[in-house]
Amino acid sequence: MTLMIERPTMSTISSTDPHSFEAMLGDLDRLNVPDGYRAEIIRGNIVVSPWSKGYYLDVMELVCDQLRPHLPEGHRISNGPFLYVFPGSERAYGPAIHAAHRNVGKTTSNRLDGEALSFVAELTSSATRDDDLTDKVETYGKAGVPVYLILDMQEEKATVLWAPTAEGYTARLTKPFGEKIEIPAPFDCTLDTTGFQALEAPEA
Numbered sequence: 152m153t154l155m156i157e158r159p160t161m162s163t164i165s166s167t168d169p170h171s172f173e174a175m176l177g178d179l180d181r182l183n184v185p186d187g188y189r190a191e192i193i194r195g196n197i198v199v200s201p202w203s204k205g206y207y208l209d210v211m212e213l214v215c216d217q218l219r220p221h222l223p224e225g226h227r228i229s230n231g232p233f234l235y236v237f238p239g240s241e242r243a244y245g246p247a248i249h250a251a252h253r254n255v256g257k258t259t260s261n262r263l264d265g266e267a268l269s270f271v272a273e274l275t276s277s278a279t280r281d282d283d284l285t286d287k288v289e290t291y292g293k294a295g296v297p298v299y300l301i302l303d304m305q306e307e308k309a310t311v312l313w314a315p316t317a318e319g320y321t322a323r324l325t326k327p328f329g330e331k332i333e334i335p336a337p338f339d340c341t342l343d344t345t346g347f348q349a350l351e352a353p354e355a
Contacts, residue, residue: 292319
């Protein structure tokens with residue numbers, strides 16, 4: 152098993168069977184993640200990446216505020232850091248934004264059912280962009296998550312994927328930030344991406 156991180160840390164992981172997904176989840180629970188970082192399981196590795204930049208919070212709140220009135224009955228949307236597990240793909244992600252039925256949180260476990268998600272969004276960073284655009288597309292699609300929204304913060308564009316199958320998503324739409332993009336069923340609404348661009352640095 153490999154621990155991937157952008158800078159060294161004192162965290163250690165060990166397992167009698169490094170190829171066992173359950174063993175990796177146990178390692179994840181015991182992992183001493185440095186402040187400002189999050190840990191996920193991607194392609195057989197525990198990947199530790201930095202938390203988002205400050206202005207990402209505004210973007211996440213804009214998404215949640217716009218989608219909340221269109222949630223399926225009994226569902227809620229949040230940008231809180233929770234771990235969703237996909238045993239069939241041996242993945243465990245902490246998505247930036249996630250929506251699911253309220254019952255998914257009625258557990259004392261810190262591992263939530265990834266197949267219960269009705270919507271997920273990732274805001275890319277230089278550390279996570281490749282996985283957000285590839286590995287997570289395949290995993291969320293195979294798990295049957297109805298809608299996956301990728302907010303590419305480097306290219307400043309939004310991509311919505313829907314119609315999941317066993318092979319992944321079969322439909323997608325991309326728009327540059329600043330335009331409106333349709334969010335399909337079970338939401339059937341329009342997301343305005345105005346204000347998603349990076350903030351201009353203040354002049355000295």
